Amino acid sequence: MSGRLGETPLPSEEFCLTPVRCFLAGSIALPYNQDGYDVLSNAAIWNSLRSSKQLTLIAGPCVIENEALCFEIARSLRRTCHALGVNYIFKASFDKANRSSGQSFRGPGLLDGLQVLAKIRRQLQVPVLTDVHTEEQVALAAAVVDVLQIPAFLCRQTDLIAAAARTGKIVNLKKGQFLSPQEMGQVVKKATEAGGRKLVLTERGTTFGYNNLVADMRSIPIMGRFGCPIVFDATHSVQLPGAGGDRSGGQREMAPVLARCAVAAGANGLFIETHPKPDEALSDGPNMIALGNMARLLAGLVKLHTLIRRLPKLP
Secondary structure, three states: OOOOOOOOOOOOHHHOOOHHHHHHHOOOOOOEOOOOOEOOOHHHHHHHHHOOOOOEEEEEOOEOOOHHHHHHHHHHHHHHHHHHOOEEEEEOEOOOOOOOOOOOOOOOOHHHHHHHHHHHHHHHOOOEEEEOOOHHHHHHHHOOOOEEEEOHHHOOOHHHHHHHHHOOOEEEEEOOOOOOOOOHHHHHHHHHHOOOOOEEEEEOOEEOOOOOEEOOOOHHHHHHOOOOOEEEEOOHHHEEOOOOOOOOEEOHHHHHHHHHHHHHHOOOEEEEEEEOOHHHOOOOHHHOEEHHHHHHHHHHHHHHHHHHHHOOOOO
């Protein structure tokens, strides 16, 4: 079956006989616009992340609960972002390896999870992001997703960072809850020494005593000095780690407040976890924003982003 201009033909159904083949098949076909330009190319996504003209949203469920839920969220956010002129990247984890309890839901696993992400990328034509926890996961995830994410808890794992950087993919380095923004300079140095050239830094709050985080907006301009686009994680920043005993709590009502602060502080983009019914989510529900509230929230953030860009920069 022939594809569009410059597109590798899609494999036949018979090709997808195993999970590995199936999710790799999803990464073969890339969407093109009418000019034959690959809208999911590494360069196009990177340019959108670096742009100060448009806000970028990285959003989706915390974990892949099922394929239908991921498609529901991705379709809704793609439609909203298109209408508002926001660059959109879908995110979801195939495995939540750092849950408070060993009995908590972790996700479908690597192969099944990547298959879902590949389908979303191919069918909805949106870039996708997922986090990796081991060096072995990096190569497989890089064959499917557009952005590899290093979790905050693992942001000092040199070998993991180097493996992700060597793929040539965009790498989102989340600042550890235990690090100052200045210390992320060493994380960036590790990644660049391994060949990483397209690095994003994400602020997600700093540990403040027990079961609490604070978000210091100074970290946005501080980390911006490292020459990387800066994203603010509005929902994990309002998490109350371990506050529920065998699970984390959260203050989702504060997430929109911090998102607005981050845009005002100059963030290139926002990272937001969302769900149609947050109270029924299988992971991080207490700090997630309801999907039904996302359009109104984003509309306000776009207005704020436009206003901030018009303000004169002080020396």
